[in-house]
Amino acid sequence: MTPFIFAFKLLIAVPVAIVLAMTSIWYIWESDNVVLYDSFAQKMFAGIENYGLLAIPLFMLTGELMNEGGMTKRLIDAARVFVGGFRGGLAYINLLANMFMAAIIGSAPAQIAVMSRAMVPTMEKEGYDRGFAAASTAAGGLLAPVIPPSMIFVIYGVLAQVPIGDMFLAGIVPGLILVVMFATVITLIGLKQDFPRGTWMRPTEAGMALLRCLPAALIPLAIIGGILFGIATPTESAAVASLIAFLVGWLVYRELDPKSLFSIFQRTAINASMIIFMIAAASVFGWVVIYEALPQKLAALITAITDNPFLFLLIVNLILLFVGMLIDGIAAVILITPILLPIAMNSYDISPFQFGVVICLNLVLGLLTPPVGIGLYIAASMGDTSAGRILRSLWPFLIAVAVVLVMLSYFPSLSLALI
Amino acid sequence: MLKRISAGWARIELAVAACLALGVTLLILLNVVTRSWGAALYWVDELAIYTMVWMTFLGASAAIHYGNAVAITILTDVLPPALKWGAAKLVDLIIFAFALFLLWFCWRWFAPLGLVRAGFDVSAFQAETFNFIYAEPTLTLRIPKYLVWLVMWLFALGATLHSLAHLLDFSSEREAPETP
Numbered sequence: 001m002t003p004f005i006f007a008f009k010l011l012i013a014v015p016v017a018i019v020l021a022m023t024s025i026w027y028i029w030e031s032d033n034v035v036l037y038d039s040f041a042q043k044m045f046a047g048i049e050n051y052g053l054l055a056i057p058l059f060m061l062t063g064e065l066m067n068e069g070g071m072t073k074r075l076i077d078a079a080r081v082f083v084g085g086f087r088g089g090l091a092y093i094n095l096l097a098n099m100f101m102a103a104i105i106g107s108a109p110a111q112i113a114v115m116s117r118a119m120v121p122t123m124e125k126e127g128y129d130r131g132f133a134a135a136s137t138a139a140g141g142l143l144a145p146v147i148p149p150s151m152i153f154v155i156y157g158v159l160a161q162v163p164i165g166d167m168f169l170a171g172i173v174p175g176l177i178l179v180v181m182f183a184t185v186i187t188l189i190g191l192k193q194d195f196p197r198g199t200w201m202r203p204t205e206a207g208m209a210l211l212r213c214l215p216a217a218l219i220p221l222a223i224i225g226g227i228l229f230g231i232a233t234p235t236e237s238a239a240v241a242s243l244i245a246f247l248v249g250w251l252v253y254r255e256l257d258p259k260s261l262f263s264i265f266q267r268t269a270i271n272a273s274m275i276i277f278m279i280a281a282a283s284v285f286g287w288v289v290i291y292e293a294l295p296q297k298l299a300a301l302i303t304a305i306t307d308n309p310f311l312f313l314l315i316v317n318l319i320l321l322f323v324g325m326l327i328d329g330i331a332a333v334i335l336i337t338p339i340l341l342p343i344a345m346n347s348y349d350i351s352p353f354q355f356g357v358v359i360c361l362n363l364v365l366g367l368l369t370p371p372v373g374i375g376l377y378i379a380a381s382m383g384d385t386s387a388g389r390i391l392r393s394l395w396p397f398l399i400a401v402a403v404v405l406v407m408l409s410y411f412p413s414l415s416l417a418l419i
Numbered sequence: 420m421l422k423r424i425s426a427g428w429a430r431i432e433l434a435v436a437a438c439l440a441l442g443v444t445l446l447i448l449l450n451v452v453t454r455s456w457g458a459a460l461y462w463v464d465e466l467a468i469y470t471m472v473w474m475t476f477l478g479a480s481a482a483i484h485y486g487n488a489v490a491i492t493i494l495t496d497v498l499p500p501a502l503k504w505g506a507a508k509l510v511d512l513i514i515f516a517f518a519l520f521l522l523w524f525c526w527r528w529f530a531p532l533g534l535v536r537a538g539f540d541v542s543a544f545q546a547e548t549f550n551f552i553y554a555e556p557t558l559t560l561r562i563p564k565y566l567v568w569l570v571m572w573l574f575a576l577g578a579t580l581h582s583l584a585h586l587l588d589f590s591s592e593r594e595a596p597e598t599p
Binding site: 009010011012013014015016017018021022025037038039040041042044045048049050051053054057058061232235236238239240242243262265266268269270272273274275276277278280326327328330331371 | 433434436437438439440441443444447448450451464467468469471472474475476477478479481482485487488489490491492493494495506507509510513514516517520521523524525527528550568570571575
């Protein structure tokens with residue numbers, strides 16, 4: 001009975017957090033464990049008493065601050081210095097700028113929104129097809145949750161009880177592979193489509209662009225450096241990054257008005273609380289998962305099919321591609337991790353880091369696939385084009401991600417090299 | 420009337436949540452600074468976590484008012500208007516039921532009547548109910564933990580208020596209140 005009620009509530013658009021909580025309440029009632037109600041509220045509270053989760057509001061704050069502070073423009077200019085002269089230069093600039101941005105912003109929808117607004121009109125002005133411009137920007141947004149910092153990795157790390165700093169490290173190599181794959185896709189499309197020619201900047205211009213971007217470049221340095229060298233926890237580096245973003249936007253670029261801080265903090269508070277509240281609800285939902293012995297039942301089913309970890313990951317990938325089409329990435333990770341991670345670790349001996357990278361990348365891919373592709377719709381509305389037109393140019397990128405997913409599933413070392 | 424109280428209360432919740440988000444940022448920065456001086460303050464981490472938890476529950480309650488929680492709308496988006504309206508009402512009802520449940524859970528957990536019956540004598544209360552909520556300390560802050568847990572009441576009451584206001588709102592076209 002429980003699964004039907006669960007599915008029904010999800011489908012009539014009850015908020016995911018409430019679905020999790022009400023399913024738990026229903027299950028406790030049905031199984032006559034009413035004494036669990038006494039500790040229900042406490043359990044919800046305890047589920048988010050977690051140091052790692054502090055990083056979520058802080059990374060969101062950093063993103064908001066750099067949006068308001070004019071940092072995006074400078075990063076794009078700096079990317080122009082390195083790849084601007086190639087044929088189709090702007091397409092590579094887009095990719096490279098997305099890579100820089102991914103080291104600052106931790107969420108794909110946020111990054112797609114920022115970058116589409118900045119890149120799509122510029123690319124179209126230089127003669128690119130608008131659908132392709134929006135598609136390459138949307139694909140670039142997928143780097144955000146893989147290259148650290150990453151909101152979805154913070155959440156996965158908390159759920160899987162692995163150090164978030166290590167989870168971030170696990171994402172670096174896969175992120176770089178994605179960049180190379182996307183660059184290859186752009187080159188291949190360029191062979192067919194004949195991109196406009198780019199121009200190299202004059203040395204003085206290039207120097208100025210790099211100089212102007214320097215303060216903004218402090219942010220990814222603070223975040224990745226702090227974590228990589230173990231100086232700061234991800235939470236601390238997020239706080240430092242938000243301070244830098246504020247100071248640079250306010251004092252150096254002079255685009256951030258301290259008066260807008262209150263609304264920035266309001267947006268941060270409400271967006272962060274929606275996600276953290278889902279985790280609180282998921283922690284009581286954990287009861288249902290444990291008492292119903294869902295992982296064990298599912299494990300018995302899957303181990304009967306295969307005992308090969310690679311095949312297992314392929315099956316998981318197929319299932320999750322479907323799940324990701326229907327459910328938002330972060331919500332899906334919160335739903336899926338408690339069920340599938342125990343199977344991956346106990347029955348197949350898969351490292352939680354590798355598993356995390358694979359399922360997170362897979363589920364954020366869902367942001368770009370219809371029918372529930374938030375990223376796709378954001379790119380469409382910000383880039384002023386239709387989702388269908390973006391999809392026509394997007395599919396090679398989606399295939400590239402699928403190839404990366406298979407690679408990550410087959411070679412654990414790609415995720416584990418830096419840990 | 421109820422609608423206006425709900426909107427006003429959501430604004431307060433959101434304003435407080437914004438201040439708490441600022442608080443989280445400042446506390447973590449304080450931590451970075453004091454640690455680099457080699458004089459880390461041991462209570463900052465715990466305080467920052469509680470600040471975040473308060474922010475979360477106040478923000479989540481406000482999110483019920485603003486109706487912008489994460490939900491799957493793939494099916495409801497294509498329903499005809501009448502069915503869509505019915506589904507939305509059903510969702511309001513489920514959220515309201517959840518809020519009432521949570522109030523009940525808080526009641527069972529804090530057991531205010533039991534405490535009164537024991538004459539506010541915590542040890543007598545514990546001897547009778549085996550409920551140790553009022554004895555639990557925080558790890559580093561030196562305040563009893565039930566004070567921190569009180570946010571669950573705020574959340575339960577806020578969620579009840581906002582969901583009831585939605586539930587009783589029978590206008591055919593509900594405008595979602597603008598999030599700031």
